[in-house]
Amino acid sequence: MSGAAxxxxxxxxxxxxxxxxxxxxxxxxxxxxxxxxxxMLAAGGFAFVVAGARHGxxxxxxxxxxxxxxxxxxxxxxxxxxxxxxxxxDSADSDAFDRLRG
Amino acid sequence: xxxxxxxxxxxAALAAAALAVxxxxxxxxxxxxxxxxxxxxxxxxxxxxxxxxxxxxLVQAGAIVVLFAFAVTVLDLSAxxxxxxxxxxxxREAAPAGVAALAVLAPLTVAAVSLxxxxxxxxxxxxPAAVGRLLxxxxxxxxxxxxxxxxxxxxxxxxxxxxxxARR
Amino acid sequence: MAEALLALIPAPALIGFALLLGWPAPLSARMEGRLGAAxxxxxAALALxxxxxxxxxxxxxxxxxxxxxxxxxxxEAMLALRFDALSAVASGTVGVVGVLVVLYAxxxxxxxxxxxxxxxxxxxxxxxxxxxAVVLADDLVALFLGWEIVGLCSYFLIGWRSREAAAxxxxxxAFVVTRIGDALLLAGIAALFARFGTTxxxxxxxxxxxxxxxxxxxxxxxxxxxxxxxxxxxxAQVPFHVWLPDAMAGPTPVSALLHAATMVAAGAFLLAxxxxxTEAAPGIGAATAWLGxxxxxGAGLAALAxxxxxxLLAWSTVxxxxxxxxxxxxxxxxxxMAHFVTHxxxxxxxxxxxxxxxxxxxxxxxxxRLGGARRRGPxxxWVFAAAALALxxxxxVTAGFxxxxxxxxxxxGAGxxxxxxxxxxxxxxxxxAAYAGRAALALARGGAPxxxxxxxxxxxxxxxxxxxAALALxxxxxxGPVAEAVGGAATPHLGAAxxxIGVAAPLAGFSAALLAxxxxxxxxxxxxxxxxxxxxxxxxxxxxxxGFGRMVHAVSGDPLARGMHALAGGVPRLAATFASGAADGxxxxxxxxxxxxxxxxxxxxxxxxxxxxxxxxDRLWRGVAAGAAGMGRMAGxxxxxRLRGYLxxxxxxxxLLLLLGWAAA
Numbered sequence: 001m002s003g004a005a006x007x008x009x010x011x012x013x014x015x016x017x018x019x020x021x022x023x024x025x026x027x028x029x030x031x032x033x034x035x036x037x038x039x040m041l042a043a044g045g046f047a048f049v050v051a052g053a054r055h056g057x058x059x060x061x062x063x064x065x066x067x068x069x070x071x072x073x074x075x076x077x078x079x080x081x082x083x084x085x086x087x088x089x090d091s092a093d094s095d096a097f098d099r100l101r102g
Numbered sequence: 103x104x105x106x107x108x109x110x111x112x113x114a115a116l117a118a119a120a121l122a123v124x125x126x127x128x129x130x131x132x133x134x135x136x137x138x139x140x141x142x143x144x145x146x147x148x149x150x151x152x153x154x155x156x157x158x159x160l161v162q163a164g165a166i167v168v169l170f171a172f173a174v175t176v177l178d179l180s181a182x183x184x185x186x187x188x189x190x191x192x193x194r195e196a197a198p199a200g201v202a203a204l205a206v207l208a209p210l211t212v213a214a215v216s217l218x219x220x221x222x223x224x225x226x227x228x229x230p231a232a233v234g235r236l237l238x239x240x241x242x243x244x245x246x247x248x249x250x251x252x253x254x255x256x257x258x259x260x261x262x263x264x265x266x267x268a269r270r
Numbered sequence: 271m272a273e274a275l276l277a278l279i280p281a282p283a284l285i286g287f288a289l290l291l292g293w294p295a296p297l298s299a300r301m302e303g304r305l306g307a308a309x310x311x312x313x314a315a316l317a318l319x320x321x322x323x324x325x326x327x328x329x330x331x332x333x334x335x336x337x338x339x340x341x342x343x344x345x346e347a348m349l350a351l352r353f354d355a356l357s358a359v360a361s362g363t364v365g366v367v368g369v370l371v372v373l374y375a376x377x378x379x380x381x382x383x384x385x386x387x388x389x390x391x392x393x394x395x396x397x398x399x400x401x402x403a404v405v406l407a408d409d410l411v412a413l414f415l416g417w418e419i420v421g422l423c424s425y426f427l428i429g430w431r432s433r434e435a436a437a438x439x440x441x442x443x444a445f446v447v448t449r450i451g452d453a454l455l456l457a458g459i460a461a462l463f464a465r466f467g468t469t470x471x472x473x474x475x476x477x478x479x480x481x482x483x484x485x486x487x488x489x490x491x492x493x494x495x496x497x498x499x500x501x502x503x504x505x506a507q508v509p510f511h512v513w514l515p516d517a518m519a520g521p522t523p524v525s526a527l528l529h530a531a532t533m534v535a536a537g538a539f540l541l542a543x544x545x546x547x548t549e550a551a552p553g554i555g556a557a558t559a560w561l562g563x564x565x566x567x568g569a570g571l572a573a574l575a576x577x578x579x580x581x582l583l584a585w586s587t588v589x590x591x592x593x594x595x596x597x598x599x600x601x602x603x604x605x606x607m608a609h610f611v612t613h614x615x616x617x618x619x620x621x622x623x624x625x626x627x628x629x630x631x632x633x634x635x636x637x638x639r640l641g642g643a644r645r646r647g648p649x650x651x652w653v654f655a656a657a658a659l660a661l662x663x664x665x666x667v668t669a670g671f672x673x674x675x676x677x678x679x680x681x682x683g684a685g686x687x688x689x690x691x692x693x694x695x696x697x698x699x700x701x702x703a704a705y706a707g708r709a710a711l712a713l714a715r716g717g718a719p720x721x722x723x724x725x726x727x728x729x730x731x732x733x734x735x736x737x738x739a740a741l742a743l744x745x746x747x748x749x750g751p752v753a754e755a756v757g758g759a760a761t762p763h764l765g766a767a768x769x770x771i772g773v774a775a776p777l778a779g780f781s782a783a784l785l786a787x788x789x790x791x792x793x794x795x796x797x798x799x800x801x802x803x804x805x806x807x808x809x810x811x812x813x814x815x816x817g818f819g820r821m822v823h824a825v826s827g828d829p830l831a832r833g834m835h836a837l838a839g840g841v842p843r844l845a846a847t848f849a850s851g852a853a854d855g856x857x858x859x860x861x862x863x864x865x866x867x868x869x870x871x872x873x874x875x876x877x878x879x880x881x882x883x884x885x886x887x888d889r890l891w892r893g894v895a896a897g898a899a900g901m902g903r904m905a906g907x908x909x910x911x912r913l914r915g916y917l918x919x920x921x922x923x924x925x926l927l928l929l930l931g932w933a934a935a
Contacts, residue, residue, distance in 0.1 A: 001149075005105030009145075010214040012112040016119055016138075018207035023123025025199035025917055026191055031128055031173055033913070035135045038170075039119050042162060045154075046112075046142055053105065053149040058232040061154045062241055065233070068161050069248040073255035075166045079173045080263040092177055094913040101911030202921040209928035 001054050009050045016043035030082045030094050034075070041071040111145035114138075126188035128177050132170045139163040150227030273334040275320055276353045279361065279406060282312025283399035290392035299387055303376025306391030310372040310398055314365025317402070321358035325755070330354075333408055333472075340411055347469045352408030355755035359607050360405035360539050363614045367531045367738075368398045374622050374734035375523035381728070382629070384521065390430065397423035397528060404536055410459045410469040413543075417455070417504070420533050421448050427528060428520040440516040447513040451503020455540075458496030462547075465489065475546045482550035494551025497544060498558060505537025505591045508565045514588055518580040522628075525580060526621035530587050531614035538594035538610055542603040542756070549601065559599025559684060563694045565592030570701035574708065578635050579624050582709055586661060587617060589702060593677050596695055600688065602680025604757020608749040609677055612660065612669040615745055619657035619738035626650030626727050626735065627713060641715030649727055651713055653739040658710040660742040662703035663776040669745035671776065674699055676753050678772050679764050692768070696775045703779025711787045 020043060023036030045067040052060015082092075089096045115138045122134035139162045146155035177183075237245050286309020290302065297305070323329075331354030340347040353361075372394055379387055400423060403416025429441030463469050466477040482490045501507075506514035517529045528534070541548055541558065548554045569588035576582035590613045597606035628635050630647040643651040660668035678699070682692040727735070764772065908915070 001105030005109070007214055007217055009105060009108060009112055009149075010217060011211050012109075012116060014207060014210035014214055015116050016112075017210070018203045019116065019119045019123060021206055021921055022196075022199050022203035025202055025914060025921060026123065026196055028190055028914065029128065029177075029187065031170070031177065032123070032131055034173075035131055035170065036123050038135060038162075038166065039122065039138060042139055042142055042158075045158075046115075046145065049146050049149060049151050049154045050105075050108075052228065053151060056228070058228050058236040061151050061228060061233045062236045062244075064151075064154045065157065065237065066244060066248055068157055069252060072161060072166060073251050075169050076255045076259045077262070079169050080259045082173055083176060084262055086176055097913070098911035101909055198918070202918055202925070205925035206921060206928065209925065209932050213928070213932060 006054045013043050013047040028093050108145040108148040111141050115141035126184050136167050153230040153233045279316045280399045280402040283309045283395045286395035302388045306372045309395040310369040314369045317361040317365040321362045347411035350408040351406040364401050364532050367614050367618050370734040371527040373730045377728045377730040427524040428517045437519040440519040444513040451500045454496045455500025461493045490551040494554035501537035501540045511588050515581050515584040522625035526618045530617040541598045545603045555599045562592045562595025566698040573705040597677040597680045600680045600684030604753030605676035605680040607756040608753040609673040612673040616657040616660035616742035619742050622735045623650045623654035637712040643713040653735045655710045656739045657742045658706040662706035665773045672746040672749035700775040700779040703776035704782045707780045707783025
C-alpha cells in the first residue's frame with residue numbers, strides 16, 4: 001500500500017469516528033446513540049485493519065477481532081439495558097434517565 | 103494491493119454513516135448503519151483482509167444489526183414520533199455536537215497526515231490462517247479474556263432481560 | 271543463613287492472616303487471640319533475633335531478593351528485602367509493639383463485649399506483614415506494596431464498628447486523605463523510575479548521588495515533593511493532619527498499634543529510608559523540617575484543648591511525629607528514628623492504659639469524668655502517668671527525654687535556620703509536657719470510685735502495659751546508640767546552655783500543668799470548670815477572636831458600626847462583671863480565674879459575631895462564602911444525570927488530550 005493511500009484511509013477512519021461521535025452527541029434516542037457508538041467502534045476496527053495491511057502483519061486483523069468482540073458484548077448488554085430502561089421510564093430518550101444527578 | 107481500491111468503499115461508509123446519524127426515522131438510521139458496516143466489509147476485502155471482511159459481514163453487519171432490528175421494534179415509529187425526533191435534531195442541537203466532533207477530528211487528522219507517508223511494502227493478502235496462528239498462538243491470553251468478556255455479556259444480558267415486573 | 275531468616279520475617283504474620291481468614295472451622299475467641307499473638311510473636315522474634323545478630327556482629331547490611339515481583343519491559347521490580355540498622359530498629363519496634371498490642375487485644379476486646387474478633391486479628395496480622403514489608407523493603411515497588419497493605423488495613427480497622435456512622439465516616443475520611451498522599455507517592459516512584467530506570471533502592475541511591483549532587487534540578491525538587499507528600503499524608507502531618515483524630519473511632523488496641531505507634535510513623539520511616547534522595551533534592555529538607563515543626567507546635571496546642579482522652583492522644587501523636595519530621599528535615603534521621611522507638615513505646619503504653627482507665631470508669635473517655643482513676647484502677651493510672659512523663663520528656667528518668675534531646679540537638683545543628691527550628695521545638699516540647707501533665711493530673715483528681723466499676727485488668731493486659739511502661743521509662747540509654755547506628759554519625763552534643771533549656775522546657779510545661787491543677791483551682795467545681803475550659807485555651811481563643819474583631823472594625827473604619835458595637839458590648843460586659851463577682855463570692859481573686867476569663871472570652875466572641883450591619887470586610891467575607899457555594903452549585907449542575915452532558919464532557923476531554931499528545935510529540 002502506498003503511503004498516501006495509507007494516510008488517506010487512516011484519515012477516513014478518523015472521519016468515521018468523528019461522525020459517530022457527532023451522532024452520539026446529537027441524538028437523544030438511546031438506540032440511535034447506540035448506532036453512533038457502533039460506528040465509532042467500527043472506525044477503530046477499520047484503522048487497525050488499514051494499519052495491518054500497511055505493515056503486512058496479521059496483528060491488525062487480530063486487533064479487529066478483539067474490537068469486534070467488544071462491540072458484540074457492548075451491543076448485547078446495551079440493547080437489553082435499553083429495553084429494560086424503556087419499560088422503566090416509558091421513554092426512549094436518554095435525557096429521561098437523569099435520576100443519577102449530583 | 104495498492105490500498106486505493108479501498109477508498110471508494112471508505113467514502114461510501116462515510117456517507118452512509120453521515121446519513122445514519124442524521125435520520126429521524128430509527129429504522130432508516132439502522133439501515134444506513136448496516137450500509138456503512140457493509141461498505142467497511144468491502145473496504146476490508148479490498149485491503150487484502152478477507153478474514154476481517156468476512157467477520158465484519160457475519161458479526162457486525164449480521165448479528166449486531168439483528169439485535170438492533172429487534173430493539174427498534176419497541177420504538178414508537180408513528181409519523182408524529184418521527185416528526186418529534188426530526189425537531190430534536192435541528193441546527194441548534196447539531197452545532198455544538200459538530201463543534202465537539204470537529205475538535206476531536208482535527209487533532210486526529212493532523213496526526214494521521216503526519217504519519218509515515220513514505221513508500222510502503224506491497225504485501226499480499228493476509229489470510230485467515232495467519233490471523234488464526236496469531237490469535238491462538240501468542241495472543242492466547244487476549245482471546246481468553248475476550249471469551250470471558252463475551253460470557254459476562256451473555257450472563258448480564260440474560261439476567262437483565264429476564265421477565266418480571268420492572269421496578270422503579 | 272541470615273538472608274533466609276530475613277526473608278522469613280513477614281512470613282509468620284502472613285501465615286497467621288491466612289489461617290485466621292481461611293480456616294474452615296469456627297474458632298473460639300481464645301484461639302483467635304492466640305493465633306494472632308503467635309503470628310505477631312513469630313515475626314517479632316525473627317526480627318529481634320536478626321537485629322541482635324546484626325548489632326552483635328557489627329555486620330554490614332544484608333539484602334535478599336525473595337522473588338521477581340513485577341517484570342515487564344524496562345521495569346524489573348524485585349521483592350527485595352534489606353536488613354540494616356534502620357530496618358533492624360524499625361522492624362524490632364514494630365514487632366515488639368505489635369505482639370504486645372495483640373496480646374492486650376486478645377484479652378481486652380472480648381471484655382469490651384466485641385465480637386467478630388477473627389476478622390480483627392486477621393487484619394492485625396495482615397497489617398503487621400505489610401508493616402514489615404515497608405520497613406524491610408529494598409525496592410520501591412515492594413515498599414509501596416506494604417504501604418498500600420497497611421493503608422487498607424487501617425481503613426478496615428478504623429471502620430471496625432461498621433454499624434456506627436461516625437466510624438464509617440472516619441474510615442472514609444482517613445482513606446481519602448491518605449489516598450491523596452499515596453497517589454502522589456506513586457507518582458513520585460513512577461517519576462523516579464522514568465528518570466533512573468530502576469526501582470531498586472541501592473541502584474537508585476547511586477544514580478541520585480551521581481545525578482543530583484552536582485546541581486539539583488527542578489525535577490529533583492518535584493520528585494522530592496511528591497515523596498514528601500506521601501509521607502506527610504501517611505503520618506497525618508500538616509497539611510494532611512485532619513484524619514488522625516477522627517481515626518480514634520477504631521478500637522483502642524488498633525489506635526495504639528496503627529494510629530500511634532507504627533503505621534502513622536511509617537511516613538517518618540519512609541523519609542529516613544529515602545534520606546539520600548530527599549537530602550539531595552533542593553528545599554525538601556527545609557520543607558520537611560518546617561512542616562514538622564508546624565505539626566509539633568500546632569497539634570500540641572490542639573492537644574492542650576482536648577476533652578476526650580483518645581483525641582488528646584491522637585493530637586499528641588501528630589505532634590510527636592512532627593518532632594520526627596523536624597529531625598528528618600534537619601538532617602538527623604538517627605534522632606528521628608530514636609524518637610520513633612521511644613514514641614512507639616510510650617504512646618502504645620498511653621493508649622493501652624487509657625483503654626483500661628476508660629473501661630474502669632464505665633467506658634468514659636472524657637477527661638473531666640475520668641478523675642479518680644488512681645483509686646479505681648491503680649495499674650492503668652500509674653502506667654498512664656509513667657508514659658505521660660515519658661511523653662512530656664521528664665528529664666533523665668524517661669526515654670522520651672533522651673530522644674527529644676537528640677531531636678533538639680539535630681534541629682540546632684541544621685544550618686543557619688537551626689536556632690529558629692530549635693526554639694520552636696523547645697516551645698513544642700514545653701507544650702507537650704503541659705498537655706501530658708494535664709492528662710495525667712486529670713486522671714489523678716479526686717472522685718469517688720463508681721459503684722460496680724471494679725473491672726480490673728487481666729493478666730495479659732497487665733503484662734502488656736507493664737512491659738510498655740518499662741520500655742517507655744527504660745529505653746533512654748538506648749536512644750543515643752540507636753541514633754548513631756541509624757544516622758551513621760555521632761550525635762552532636764548540645765552546649766550547656768542549650769541542654770539546660772532542653773531540660774527546663776518540659777519542667778516548665780509540667781509546672782504549668784501542676785499550677786493549673788493546684789493553684790488556680792482549689793475547689794472542685796472550679797477545677798472542673800477549668801478542665802472543661804481547657805485551662806485557659808478557650809479564653810485565649812476568645813481573646814484572640816475579640817482582638818481580631820476589634821482590628822477588623824478599626825480597619826473597616828465605620829464609626830457607626832463601632833459605636834453600635836461598643837454599646838452592644840458594654841451592657842453584657844457590665845453584667846458579666848457582676849456575674850463573675852457573684853460567682854466567686856467575696857473571694858479575693860474575683861476578677862481573675864479561668865471562669866471569668868472564659869466568660870469574657872465568650873462575650874467578646876459573641877460581640878464579634880453580632881456585629882451590626884455589613885461593612886466592606888463583611889461583604890468581602892460573605893462574598894467568598896457565597897462564591898464557594900455558587901461554585902459548588904455549578905459543579906453540581908455539571909453532574910446533571912444526563913448522558914449527553916457527560917458525553918460532551920468526555921468528548922472535550924478527549925480532544926484536549928489529543929491536542930496535548932500532539933503538542934508533546
